[in-house]
Amino acid sequence: MSRLSAVKPAYWISGVLLVAAVVLPLLVPTYAKVDPHLWGFPFFYWYQLMWVFLSAILVSISYKLIRTEERKRRAAQGLGDPEAADATDAAGAKEDDR
Numbered sequence: 001m002s003r004l005s006a007v008k009p010a011y012w013i014s015g016v017l018l019v020a021a022v023v024l025p026l027l028v029p030t031y032a033k034v035d036p037h038l039w040g041f042p043f044f045y046w047y048q049l050m051w052v053f054l055s056a057i058l059v060s061i062s063y064k065l066i067r068t069e070e071r072k073r074r075a076a077q078g079l080g081d082p083e084a085a086d087a088t089d090a091a092g093a094k095e096d097d098r
Contacts, residue, residue, distance in 0.1 A: 010069040014062035021055040 024030070031047045038046045 008069055010065040014065045017058045017062045021051075021058040025051040025055070 025048065031044050034042045034044070036043055
């Protein structure tokens with residue numbers, strides 16, 4: 001069995017989303033034009049601004065996918081929820097300060 005077969009689909013999907021968020025805005029032929037205008041702005045400007053928001057959405061989807069997959073992996077290994085451990089550590093630190 002190869003190591004690639006052990007990689008979950010969530011990691012592949014996240015990788016594709018992150019590559020799309022980085023590479024697509026850099027492809028010059030997609031935005032090297034003036035028309036169409038949107039509210040008086042040339043295509044270049046609103047297209048690049050659109051990718052700011054799209055990239056944020058793609059990165060957040062990727063984060064959620066990886067986070068969910070990591071929680072499943074930790075639960076399967078019996079390691080528990082990392083956020084619960086952080087909350088317990090933070091509560092303990094607050095009590096020590098008193």
